[in-house]
Amino acid sequence: MNILITGGAGFIGSHVVRRLVTTYPNYHIYNLDALTYAGNLENLTDVESASNYTFIKGDITEADFIDALFQEHQFDGVIHLAAESHVDRSITDPMAFVKTNVMGTVHLLNAFKSLWQDNFEGKRFYHVSTDEVYGSLGKTGLFTETTPYDPNSPYSASKASSDHFVRAYGETYGMPYVISNCSNNYGPNHFPEKLIPLFINNIIQKQPLPVYGDGNYTRDWLYVKDHARAIDLVYHKGKNAETYNIGGFNEWTNLNLVKLLCQQMDEKLGRPTGDSEKLITYVKDRPGHDLRYAIDSTKIHKELGWKPSVTFEEGLAKTIDWYLKNEEWLARVTSGDYREYYERQYK
Ligand code: NAD
Ligand code: TYD
Numbered sequence: 342m343n344i345l346i347t348g349g350a351g352f353i354g355s356h357v358v359r360r361l362v363t364t365y366p367n368y369h370i371y372n373l374d375a376l377t378y379a380g381n382l383e384n385l386t387d388v389e390s391a392s393n394y395t396f397i398k399g400d401i402t403e404a405d406f407i408d409a410l411f412q413e414h415q416f417d418g419v420i421h422l423a424a425e426s427h428v429d430r431s432i433t434d435p436m437a438f439v440k441t442n443v444m445g446t447v448h449l450l451n452a453f454k455s456l457w458q459d460n461f462e463g464k465r466f467y468h469v470s471t472d473e474v475y476g477s478l479g480k481t482g483l484f485t486e487t488t489p490y491d492p493n494s495p496y497s498a499s500k501a502s503s504d505h506f507v508r509a510y511g512e513t514y515g516m517p518y519v520i521s522n523c524s525n526n527y528g529p530n531h532f533p534e535k536l537i538p539l540f541i542n543n544i545i546q547k548q549p550l551p552v553y554g555d556g557n558y559t560r561d562w563l564y565v566k567d568h569a570r571a572i573d574l575v576y577h578k579g580k581n582a583e584t585y586n587i588g589g590f591n592e593w594t595n596l597n598l599v600k601l602l603c604q605q606m607d608e609k610l611g612r613p614t615g616d617s618e619k620l621i622t623y624v625k626d627r628p629g630h631d632l633r634y635a636i637d638s639t640k641i642h643k644e645l646g647w648k649p650s651v652t653f654e655e656g657l658a659k660t661i662d663w664y665l666k667n668e669e670w671l672a673r674v675t676s677g678d679y680r681e682y683y684e685r686q687y688k
Contacts, residue, residue: 342368345416347401347449348423350374352531353469355384356569357420362388364573369393371414374423375400378678383670384530401445404452411452419453420576421446422469424500427534429686431496432628442499443506450510458514466518467576468507472561472588473497474522477631484522485637486584493629511582519579521572524588524636528565528656529663533675534682536560537657540599541664542671544606544617551687554626556596559633563589564656567649574645588636589649596621601654605661624687 342365349358349372362370374380376398388394399406401423423445425431425438450466457464475484476491490505492498510516531538540550571587579585593601603617641647651659664671 342417343371343414344368344418344420345371345373345414346420346422347373348380348421350376350380350382350384350396351422351426352379352384352528353526353565353568354422355381355530356528356565357422357572358385358394359388360569360573362391362394366393369395371395371397371416373397373399373401373410377425378682379426379532381530381674383673401449402440404448407448407452408455411456415456416453417463418465418467418576419449420467420469420572421449425496428473428494428496429534429627431494431499433685435495435499438495438499442496443502446503447506450506450516454510454514454516461515461517464517465576465581466507466510466516467572467579468504468518468520469572470504470520470522471497471500472522472524472586472634472636473631474501474504475634478633478635480633483635483637484586486522486586486640493631508582517581519575519581519583519585521575521579521585521587521641522636523568523571523586524561524563524634526565526568527562528660529667530670531565531660533671533679536595536598537602537660538664540602541606541661542675544603544620545610545664545668545671547620549622550599550603550617550620551622551624552595552599553624554630556594556599556623558595558630559592559635560595560598561588561590561592561635562598562653562656563587563591563649564651564659567651570650571641571647574647575641578645580644585641585645586636586638587641587647588638589653590636590638591649591653592633592635593653602657602661605654605658609661609665
């Protein structure tokens, strides 16, 4: 079985690649990644020489290249994670999100369709998506698989659009597919433009912790390895043409999360209690900032037996330990372009 994973050099993709390469020696795993600022082959050094693994540098927005690749390797399955993934970047450059997330996805769908349209038996296209497509919750309620789409940011609008295209290819051409919509992930290898790794880095550097608005925004956090395990399960056991919501029943306001992070880091760094909290700085809010995300993951629990394996306190501690052990990784990814991005976004 030849499986294509797109975006496998990124945060979640690298955990999915590792899991599949090590769990299924009878599969050949192809990792297609353009290595944008967010892609990093250092995330995969432990599996790069596995005999059932091949890395391909390439861009999903290049239709001819994608078609040729599918013809050459005859991918039986696709697990599609490649995307522009940061909301703040989507606010300054929406078109990059349309190009990769919408058009790139449609190029992959076309290539998969051309290859198998005479017989889709045993084939599967899996689109990895986000809970942000459902928009924002008020103080109560949870996103279920039937919550209407209501995206608010260019990022979430582009992911909603790509979800719709995947469904449409299923309906129109009979293409076998599955979609999952997951809540906010955290864990090792997370690029430090997102809240948790950015704040870990800033705490290490004793730099300000830029909390948007009043910090009373809520996210539902899931440890990335639990997401990778869910993706493995949905790919193999999920029902055709279904959506699965994945989340940790683990809601935190940004402010409470940052306080917990500061406490754990003070302990690990041997700093006095309360030291890092002094770095909290309230900054201008994100435009169109969604108030609250929270996932009802009952369906994947009931149908596939999945549930998160770690508490948030455990997962966060493991995450901090990883960043403290991998300061060189952090130093490398925060040099060069990252500095320019940081200046633009926060100064
Ligand atoms: P990431 O930004 O860390 O990684 C994205 C990867 O895609 C990078 O390796 C990048 O090089 C690659 N890529 C970008 N554009 C490409 C292109 N045109 N061609 C080929 N490769 C390209 O993102 P992530 O956080 O790992 O997210 C992965 C997927 O999961 C995304 O589709 C995202 O929407 C979804 N998701 C993320 C989260 C989260 O909390 N991070 C939650 C739910 C869903
Ligand atoms: P983020 O990690 O960008 O994920 P998403 O926007 O996809 O949920 O942000 C998580 C929350 O943290 C979100 O409410 C925005 C907030 N945030 C800050 O307060 N400051 C920051 O510097 C960043 C990057 C995010």
